[in-house]
Amino acid sequence: MSRDMAWVSCLQLLCGISTLIAYPLRPRLELDVTPRTTVLFKELSGSRPFSGSALNYSTLLLEDEAGLLYVGARGALYALQASNISSSGHTIDWEAPKDQKQLCLNKGRDNKTECFNHIRFLQRFNSTHLYTCGTHAFSPLCAYINSRDFKISSEFEEGRERCPYDPAKGYTGLLIDGQMYTASQYEFWSTPDIRRNSPNPTLRTEEAPTRWLYDADFVGSALLKESVNSSVGDDDKIYFFFTEKSQEYSPSFSYSRVARVARVCKSDRGGLLTLQKKWTSFLKARLVCSIPDYEFHFNVLRSMFVLEGPRTEDTMLYGIFGLEWKNIKSSAICRYSIADVQQAFNGPYMESPEGAGTKWTEYTGKVPDLRPGSCITDQLRARNINFSTDLPDDVLHFIRRHPLMSRQIRPLGQRPLLFKRTVDYTKIVVHKVTALDGQIYHMLFIGTDDGWLHRAVDVNGQLHIVEEHQLFEKPQAVESIVISQKQMSVYVGSLSGVLQLPLSTCHKYASCFDCVLARDPFCAWDGKECVEITSRTDRSGLIQDIINGNTGCEKSAADDPVLHRTRSVMAGDDVLLQCELSSNLATPQWMFHEQELQGYGMNLGYRIGTDGLLVIQARPDQSGNYSCFAVENGVRYQVVVYTLILRQDLPAGSPVHITHPTQSGKPDLPPYNQIMSQKNMEAMYLSLITILGGLCLVLTVVLLYVGFCVQSKRGMYSVRTANQANKKRKRSSQMELRTISSHCNGKSDTHDGFLQIVPGEAQVSLNKELPPAPPLPPNVLNCDSEYTNGFPASLPSVLRKMNGNSYVLLRQTDGDTTSPLYYSFTEELSRILEKRKNTQLCSKPDESSV
Numbered sequence: 114m115s116r117d118m119a120w121v122s123c124l125q126l127l128c129g130i131s132t133l134i135a136y137p138l139r140p141r142l143e144l145d146v147t148p149r150t151t152v153l154f155k156e157l158s159g160s161r162p163f164s165g166s167a168l169n170y171s172t173l174l175l176e177d178e179a180g181l182l183y184v185g186a187r188g189a190l191y192a193l194q195a196s197n198i199s200s201s202g203h204t205i206d207w208e209a210p211k212d213q214k215q216l217c218l219n220k221g222r223d224n225k226t227e228c229f230n231h232i233r234f235l236q237r238f239n240s241t242h243l244y245t246c247g248t249h250a251f252s253p254l255c256a257y258i259n260s261r262d263f264k265i266s267s268e269f270e271e272g273r274e275r276c277p278y279d280p281a282k283g284y285t286g287l288l289i290d291g292q293m294y295t296a297s298q299y300e301f302w303s304t305p306d307i308r309r310n311s312p313n314p315t316l317r318t319e320e321a322p323t324r325w326l327y328d329a330d331f332v333g334s335a336l337l338k339e340s341v342n343s344s345v346g347d348d349d350k351i352y353f354f355f356t357e358k359s360q361e362y363s364p365s366f367s368y369s370r371v372a373r374v375a376r377v378c379k380s381d382r383g384g385l386l387t388l389q390k391k392w393t394s395f396l397k398a399r400l401v402c403s404i405p406d407y408e409f410h411f412n413v414l415r416s417m418f419v420l421e422g423p424r425t426e427d428t429m430l431y432g433i434f435g436l437e438w439k440n441i442k443s444s445a446i447c448r449y450s451i452a453d454v455q456q457a458f459n460g461p462y463m464e465s466p467e468g469a470g471t472k473w474t475e476y477t478g479k480v481p482d483l484r485p486g487s488c489i490t491d492q493l494r495a496r497n498i499n500f501s502t503d504l505p506d507d508v509l510h511f512i513r514r515h516p517l518m519s520r521q522i523r524p525l526g527q528r529p530l531l532f533k534r535t536v537d538y539t540k541i542v543v544h545k546v547t548a549l550d551g552q553i554y555h556m557l558f559i560g561t562d563d564g565w566l567h568r569a570v571d572v573n574g575q576l577h578i579v580e581e582h583q584l585f586e587k588p589q590a591v592e593s594i595v596i597s598q599k600q601m602s603v604y605v606g607s608l609s610g611v612l613q614l615p616l617s618t619c620h621k622y623a624s625c626f627d628c629v630l631a632r633d634p635f636c637a638w639d640g641k642e643c644v645e646i647t648s649r650t651d652r653s654g655l656i657q658d659i660i661n662g663n664t665g666c667e668k669s670a671a672d673d674p675v676l677h678r679t680r681s682v683m684a685g686d687d688v689l690l691q692c693e694l695s696s697n698l699a700t701p702q703w704m705f706h707e708q709e710l711q712g713y714g715m716n717l718g719y720r721i722g723t724d725g726l727l728v729i730q731a732r733p734d735q736s737g738n739y740s741c742f743a744v745e746n747g748v749r750y751q752v753v754v755y756t757l758i759l760r761q762d763l764p765a766g767s768p769v770h771i772t773h774p775t776q777s778g779k780p781d782l783p784p785y786n787q788i789m790s791q792k793n794m795e796a797m798y799l800s801l802i803t804i805l806g807g808l809c810l811v812l813t814v815v816l817l818y819v820g821f822c823v824q825s826k827r828g829m830y831s832v833r834t835a836n837q838a839n840k841k842r843k844r845s846s847q848m849e850l851r852t853i854s855s856h857c858n859g860k861s862d863t864h865d866g867f868l869q870i871v872p873g874e875a876q877v878s879l880n881k882e883l884p885p886a887p888p889l890p891p892n893v894l895n896c897d898s899e900y901t902n903g904f905p906a907s908l909p910s911v912l913r914k915m916n917g918n919s920y921v922l923l924r925q926t927d928g929d930t931t932s933p934l935y936y937s938f939t940e941e942l943s944r945i946l947e948k949r950k951n952t953q954l955c956s957k958p959d960e961s962s963v
Contacts (some may be wrong), residue, residue, distance in 0.1 A: 144404070144445075144532035148567060148581035149631060149698050158618055159584060163198040164610030165189060169280075170237045171592040173606050174243075177599045185245065185812040186610055187231030187280075191264045195600050200611045207232075209250035217250040220301075225493065227251065231280035236288045242266065244288060246276035251301070253278060266744040273299060275310050282832060283330035287351065289379065296331045296353050305329040307353055307377065307395070315770045316383050318959045319391050323465055325516045329357040329373070335419035336379070337428060348488035349379040352454075354400075354417040360517060361399070361463065363470035370437055372414035374430075374454060374522065378488035378501075385502040387509040393501040396486040398457040402434040402447035403668055407530045409534070411445040413437055420555065421544045426452045429763040431557065432539045434529075444538040446531040446559070446576065447524035460520035476517040481505075485512040487815060488871070531576040537562040540582040542594040542603075544616070546570075546634040549657040554634045558603055558617075560591025566605060566614070572659060579633050584612050619643045623674060625656065626665035626743075626750040627695060630941070663746045675755040690726035691743035699745035701725075701752075706737055731759050840921075917924075 165186065170440050172185030175195065182198060184191040188208035194200050198925075209217075209230045217228035227250075246255040253272030256265045277297040286295035296307040305326045309316045318325040333354045340349050350829050353375045359368055374525045375397035403410045411434035420429045428451040436443050437912035457516065464476040483493065485508050489500065498504060516892040524530075540560040545553050555571040564585040584591070584605055593606035596616070605612045615636035618641060622628040628636055628643035637646050637655035646652060656665040682688040703710040703726050710719060710726065720727040720733060728735055739755040 119743075128462075133182055143435045145201055145534055146531055146576055146578050147697050148578040149696050150580040151676050151697060153581045154583040154586050157584075157614070161197055161199040161613040161617045162610055163191075163192060163193060163202075165204065165614070168608040169231060169592070169608055170611050170808050172232050173593045173595045173604060174235050174237070175595040175597055175604065176237070178595050180212055182595075182597075182600070182604055183235055183243065184606065185235040186245075187229050187521055190232060190235070190245065190263075192260075192702055192932065193611075195602070195604075198611055200603070203939045205258070205263065205265060207247065207265070208257075209252075213250045213252055218250070220251055222251055225620070227280060229280075230254075233276050233280070233284050234286050236286070237287060237724070238291075239580065243811050244293075246272045246286075248276060248278060250281050251278045274308065274315075275299075281330060282356065285331045285334040285353065287334055287336060289336055289351070293375075294351050296329075296334060296355070305331070305355075305357075305895055307375065307392070309381075314390065316377075316390060316392050318382060318395060319346055319388065319513055319516075320614070323514055324360075324617055325395060325397075325515070326355075327358045327360055329355045331355040331595055332414055333419075334415040335544050336401060337421070337425055339418070339425050346491035346494070348490075350380060352376045352419070354414060356412070356414045356622050360465070360473045368410060368412045370410050372402065372432070372434060373397050374400055376454075376458065376559040380489060380501075382501045384504065384509045387506050387514060387791075393504060393509060393512060394486055395516055396458050396518060398454070399521045400432065400447075400449065401521045401523050402432065402445050403528055404445075404532065410901050411435060411443075411447075411529070415444075415538065416540045418541050418543050420545070426450075426455075429543075429555070429556075430454070431543050432540050433559070435537060442535050443532075444533045445535050446538070446541070446557070447529045448526075448571070448574075449522060450523055451573050453522050454855065457520040457522050459484075460518055462515040463517040463519045464515055473517055474619075476515060481508045481511050483508045485509075485515065526574045530571065530574065531578075536565075538567075539591050542596055544596050544598075548634040548659050549637055549652060550659065552659075554659060556634065558596065560592055560594055560605060563588040564591065564607065566591065566594075566603075568617075568633075570632060570659065572632070574612055577662070579631055582614065585609065586612075598725070603936075618647060619645050624750070628697065629656060629658050629664070629666050629697075630662055630745055630748065632659050634659055637665065661746075665749045666748075666750075666809060677756070679756045679758065681758045681760055682728070684732070685730050688728045688731060688757070689725050690728065690741070690757070692743075692753055693760065694743050696745055699743040702742040702744050702749065704740040704742065726759065730818065733761075735759065815917055 162854065163184075164437065167186035167189040168523070169187040169337055170184055174183040174185075176183070177195070180195045180196045181192045184193060188206065188459075190205040191202055192204075192206060198486060207230055211226070211728070214224065214228045218224045222228055230243060230246045230247040230249045234244070236244060236254070237260075238244040241259050241260060243258040245258055249272070253276035254269040255272040255275055256269050257265065257267040258369075259266040273694075275286070275295055277299055278301050279298070282298050284294065284295070284297040286297075288294075291311075293311060294308070296305070296543040298305045299308075301351075304320060304324075305328065307318050307326070331353060335352050336349060337352060338349045339347050354373070356372050359371045361371075375395065377392050378394035381392055381394045383394055400414065401410065402412075411939060413435045414432055415435050418431045420431060422428050430449040430451065432447050432449070434445045434447060462474040462480070463473050463478040464478075478645045480580040481498075483498070483504065487493070487747060489498065491500075520944050538559050539562050542558045544556045544558065546556050547553050557569040557571065557576065559567040564583065564587075566582045566584055567578050568580050568582075569576045585607060587609070589608045591607055595604050596602075597604070601616045603614050603616055605614070611709075617633055619628070619633065619636035622631055622636065622643035624637075625638045625643075628638040632658075635645050635647070636643050637657040638654070639649070639655055644655075646655060646657070648657065658664045680688055680690065692703075694701060701721070701945070703721060710721060712721075718729055718732065720729060726739060726741070736757055736759040740751060741753045742749050743752050794913040
């Protein structure tokens with residue numbers, strides 16, 4: 114069975130690789146976007162790090178108005194100033210005691226990663242207190258924190274109903290009006306569950322007769338106030354996002370895991386008898402994120418951000434999706450409308466005809482008059498149904514067996530916003546920015562598994578990655594991201610600490626073209642420098658082009674700075690003219706005497722590459738001005754101008770060395786650096802190559818000789834085995850292998866090769882009288898010289914183990930198949946036993962021998 118599963122995994126992997134390879138052949142849209150600029154760790158500007166004595170800074174809570182950033186780590190909580198997190202803050206040390214860590218270790222958990230108190234929940238409870246929960250070395254606890262003095266203000270509460278045991282388990286939670294909504298796998302061996310924990314009534318998902326959640330891994334949750342301005346008096350809803358095992362039937366190739374969105378009503382009280390203390394409004398649907406024209410799905414949800422709009426129907430969902438195969442790095446970002454999600458929940462249901470464990474298909478039967486899974490609305494109140502406990506049993510029985518919706522939720526535009534082949538995205542946060550044109554653009558801040566942050570802008574359904582930042586010197590995953598509009602900062606949590614970065618760095622764009630081509634909604638060109646638009650009250654003279662990213666700089670191009678450099682070169686020498694482009698999307702264009710240089714070849718006198726323009730064996734006609742232009746997004750602008758000066762003689766002031774005979778009759782040699790001229794260097798290289806070639810020839814001859822000797826070895830091999838006579842001995846048998854003759858030592862051998870098969874499981878009685886063994890060749894028992902632990906020092910490569918403890922020795926026959934030393938198996942054993950009567954083998958036989 115395991116071998117079949119391995120073949121299936123291999124086929125899935127090959128299908129994924131082939132799809133990834135084939136995708137660039139016919140793309141409808143280039144989705145694999147390259148970041149325009151790259152900022153390395155040593156080049157970060159305006160960053161402020163924070164790192165305490167703890168690890169795993171994965172839980173962040175930003176209170177923008179108060180100017181505080183709360184951080185939950187492993188064994189500690191921090192209250193930091195949002196304006197500068199590097200300044201001093203407050204700390205709560207909350208580590209699990211040693212006895213609890215020992216109990217965790219006794220459960221078989223890892224005492225280096227799991228047997229600690231990982232803070233998993235940290236949110237505002239009321240105006241004076243925060244509420245937090247931690248894994249507490251696989252015994253979860255929760256507590257209230259007085260936010261005024263940042264101290265734990267209460268006794269610890271049991272947290273196993275509110276926080277997972279395992280710090281690696283997917284988990285999400287919300288505090289809404291004093292009630293706690295969480296989703297995870299809580300108990301040590303329990304199944305995943307969505308719960309409302311406190312105060313009463315507590316609710317949870319159903320497990321029978323159908324699984325509402327099937328090995329779910331949660332990544333996020335959000336509250337949407339759909340009751341605001343509702344024409345039917347609808348209820349607010351809590352949405353949960355996760356990945357779980359697939360339950361649907363598909364005639365085509367199906368994936369084992371799928372991405373989901375589920376929802377419950379905030380005012381749900383459960384059923385009166387049926388679905389008592391269970392959700393009556395739980396529904397779930399599939400989120401699809403796939404490449405157009407290819408049945409290739411990114412079916413593992415890694416992160417989800419809910420961007421609320423002015424109206425509920427304007428809310429957008431931005432999700433990071435990955436592949437089911439963990440050994441292939443690839444990510445996709447898909448955008449959804451909450452209106453499409455609501456439409457799916459109002460569509461047809463799915464059913465499992467034969468109960469749990471079977472594939473689900475679309476339900477085509479009768480649906481109860483009261484829409485199952487709905488929240489309480491004015492229409493239901495008019496029918497005297499004011500709470501979920503008033504719902505009839507037929508509605509509750511239906512929703513109990515039909516929690517899955519048939520309609521799949523597809524992304525806007527029917528395609529991903531972004532597809533990255535070699536990147537694993539981990540977290541995403543979206544921020545609204547109003548540009549100069551008055552439009553609101555969505556800025557995406559996306560973290561990777563190796564510590565990079567991508568800043569991208571959503572332009573009419575297409576992503577443009579403005580820049581990528583290397584956040585940490587040592588690669589580590591981005592575990593959390595929050596954004597402060599007030600501080601104009603983004604905060605990133607990781608294994609080693611928290612990093613604060615500015616939302617934009619407009620000042621680094623040195624020219625108008627560089628500023629406009631960046632397409633950063635925060636930045637604009639004012640005629641002299643690139644500035645943040647929020648810093649200017651009068652924006653009439655600012656230049657910005659987010660939609661096209663290539664207009665507005667024609668008039669100010671003459672004022673853009675251009676580098677001027679001079680290069681002097683001797684005739685016949687090579688010189689490299691570099692053109693440093695700040696943009697990864699730009700390509701260089703070289704001009705010489707108003708003519709564009711193109712092509713590659715030694716006969717052209719130059720070579721154009723990614724490192725610049727290489728002038729080869731400079732000639733007088735190659736002197737002059739070389740201009741490098743950057744071509745990007747249909748815009749061409751000058752970057753650098755080189756003036757190349759060709760010199761026919763040595764530079765002025767250089768000493769001229771003339772050799773004169775000395776008293777010994779030998780010339781006075783010039784210094785070493787003049788001896789090592791170009792011709793002398795070429796002669797030295799040729800000599801070195803000649804010497805190396807000679808060495809290679811000698812080694813080749815030696816290898817051919819050795820190979821000939823090994824291939825021409827002839828002779829006979831004999832295998833000897835003996836069973837134990839004494840049951841108290843640990844080893845049951847022993848084997849010996851010895852080469853009788855060889856051709857490479859100047860001696861001839863009269864024995865032809867033959868095939869001998871010696872079973873290793875034969876049983877021989879030691880009391881049986883055996884015929885005497887033939888005389889042995891000389892020095893056959895010289896253990897020190899030829900044997901190691903009872904075996905020859907060199908085993909032939911033709912020896913293969915067969916069926917556990919049997920051996921087969923094969924040798925190709927050179928001529929006649931008969932040999933004077935060919936014995937039956939009984940005679941072979943007799944010879945071995947007779948030998949052991951008179952002599953002793955090596956004193957320390959191999960313990961692993963058979």
